[in-house]
Amino acid sequence: MTTRNETPAERADRNFLELLQELRVIQTGVQILFAFLLTLAFTARFPELDSFQRGTYIATLLLSVLAAILFTAPAALHRTLFRRGAKRLIVDVSARFAAAGLFALALALAGAVLLVVDVVLGRGAGVSVAVAALAVCAGSWALLPLWLRRGRVRRDPDEPDETRRPGDGPGPAGASVR
Template sequence: MDAGECRARAGDGTPNAARNETPYEQADRNFAELLQELRVTQTGVQILFAFLLTLAFTERFPDLDAYQRGTYLTTLLLAVLAAALFTAPAALHRTLFGRGAKRLIVDVSSRLAAYGLAVLALALAGAVTLVVDVVLGRAAGALTGGLALLTCAGLWAVLPWALRRGAGVP
């Protein structure tokens, strides 16, 4: 869909007359709202990434076993991937700016943000798994990492899905 095909829609799929905005204004607003969401998630990823980077330079890092090192490296790479997914919309916008592709930018950026949240959930679960594994042991680490992942999935995916269904929002 190009920007010329963009149609302002309300939550129920009908034209969005309540906001009295053109399709281009809606695309601009949607992108601004998405960028605001990404600012929050990007900060979280940056903090997680910084934490993970410092771990490799601590005194206890050489004591990690193979499982813990694997968890560490996997989590570090997931944090990098999440950061890339969350910053990609800015690069996409910069590359396509002024070419009448705002709706496309919004649609692709929204998908990138959703993928970024999924990867961030895995990275958070990995970080929790690693820390709890070091402090309390393997079983506790696996359990709390799994609970962290379920919590993220519940709050970031299941809750919005349930609210959409309950409110009749497509």
């Protein structure tokens, strides 16, 4: 197994940059969803929504706001702790913000699908499609990564083990310890 020749500070910097790149990709989708939701309240059909649909709209709007807040929190955290020697802490906390943001986003996406399909095809179809959307998010964003992390697939021998840190003790036979 190969290892990167980087210090813990360099690794934290790289990890933070990778996390920020992931958040940039996600943030665009959140912004589009939020903009879509904002415009709905000003459409001609909005007054025709029943109380369930209005509740779904408000919950979905608030979940999309929460997702946007959680996905932008790492930048604010970094700005607040900049040059204080806390990069590893920033990376760890930011990763948690990102995970919570994905959870909020999954619920917001399911809510948006529920609202639209409910209006177009009815409540039963809306609930079914929303549950399916939530299942796809859970499967692709949580279950599959967990399954892969547990070693269900072979690791690339040229890719370093990012979970190991210096002092973790000996790794698998033949593996170098950083």
